[in-house]
Ligand SMILES: CC(C)(COP(=O)([O-])OP(=O)([O-])OC[C@H]1O[C@@H](n2cnc3c(N)ncnc32)[C@H](O)[C@@H]1OP(=O)([O-])[O-])[C@@H](O)C(=O)NCCC(=O)NCCSC(=O)C[C@@](C)(O)CC(=O)[O-]
């Protein structure tokens with residue numbers, strides 16, 4: 001097993017002696033990964049050598065982050081800031097790591113950070129925290145649904161004990177039942193501390209479901225009943241929140257808007273109203289913002305978050321108004337930002353480096369404070385991006401910016 005080479009392993013797969021997805025059982029994971037590249041290159045005529053350039057240990061990711069490993073994909077990373085943040089979890093100057101291939105994005109967020117600093121910095125707070133999992137149960141009829149709802153309400157302590165038996169960090173906050181005919185959805189909400197928490201809450205909720213089935217007539221149909229709601233656009237996340245609900249704001253003096261952003265507070269307010277509020281309403285959008293997804297996606301990729309959860313992370317409302325002094329007040333409220341500083345992709349070396357830039361790698365003291373601080377930094381990043389893009393629309397620089405930097 002130890003002297004296997006990529007070529008010899010590939011040959012054994014071709015001979016039907018070992019299975020393609022079991023290469024790691026027969027060699028070091030880096031060798032197995034190289035063998036898989038040989039086989040896929042042979043089958044597709046693709047040049048896979050660039051995928052062999054990666055900074056993680058294939059052994060460390062195999063089975064915990066990825067299966068059928070081919071190698072790594074590289075995304076350029078840039079940095080914006082530093083930006084001054086007055087946060088609930090941590091305060092100070094922060095550089096913001098951004099992984100993207102969209103030209104002009106880092107420049108834009110960098111510009112936003114710079115004018116936020118000129119206004120004295122941004123304030124950010126996590127206003128709600130809770131990761132959810134909502135199993136769906138089948139019941140006979142509405143009377144049985146009512147009985148299940150009553151049982152859940154009367155037995156939250158027992159459900160908590162069952163759920164928390166599976167984790168030393170997670171805490172069950174509450175369980176909210178929803179009835180649709182003979183379906184009962186129980187939305188379990190947890191404090192997952194510094195973990196984004198989807199594995200944690202899925203394992204914990206499974207244990208609680210066993211208790212429900214043992215004590216009631218309900219049958220579990222699916223551990224995830226989509227009322228959670230994970231990785232799908234959903235109003236419940238916009239209203240109730242999921243992960244961290246986080247808000248950032250800043251006030252920018254009129255002269256900074258005019259000198260640095262080449263527009264006026266009034267123009268930014270009007271664009272925000274007509275574009276982000278009216279335009280989004282007419283489009284039936286869930287997010288009432290310009291490009292919060294850009295900041296969330298770039299910071300998610302940089303810091304090892306689950307990239308599919310950009311769907312919920314972009315569920316944000318941007319507001320802008322002029323102050324009594326004629327300055328600009330701007331805010332962004334992200335309803336459902338699902339982030340962690342432990343678990344998932346956060347342990348990979350390049351992603352951990354980005355968490356270290358932000359000063360939030362690993363578990364916080366107290367537990368949960370690092371994930372709160374990460375959420376606050378992402379919210380300020382989104383605020384800077386909103387401000388800069390709204391200004392670029394106001395000064396009619398959007399297309400020229402992307403002509404110069406984006407192609
Ligand atoms: C491109 C700028 C920033 C130029 O902006 P500018 O004001 O002409 O540039 P400047 O040379 O005067 O520099 C101003 C500041 O911008 C930053 N800056 C400037 N250049 C760089 C650079 N190369 N690298 C890093 N930072 C840069 C930097 O902070 C600099 O300050 P300084 O440090 O010099 O004191 C501006 O025109 C801009 O922000 N445009 C908006 C671009 C943008 O936000 N694009 C987002 C993506 S659009 C999209 O994906 C979504 C969309 C649009 O479809 C959503 C929707 O429907 O709304």
Ligand SMILES: NC(=O)C1=CN([C@@H]2O[C@H](COP(=O)(O)OP(=O)(O)OC[C@H]3O[C@@H](n4cnc5c(N)ncnc54)[C@H](OP(=O)(O)O)[C@@H]3O)[C@@H](O)[C@H]2O)C=CC1
Nearest residue numbers: 167168169193194195196197198199200202306343344363
């Ligand atoms: N299972 C599913 O349905 C889904 C899974 N995912 C994936 O789940 C992964 C993320 O799940 P997640 O549960 O966050 O991560 P992990 O499964 O990696 O679990 C993280 C564990 O870290 C431990 N831990 C150590 N220190 C801390 C701390 N300070 N705060 C919190 N926990 C700590 C906890 O152990 P302990 O619990 O023992 O205390 C926790 O369960 C990602 O890979 C994501 O892609 C995404 C969506 C759905």
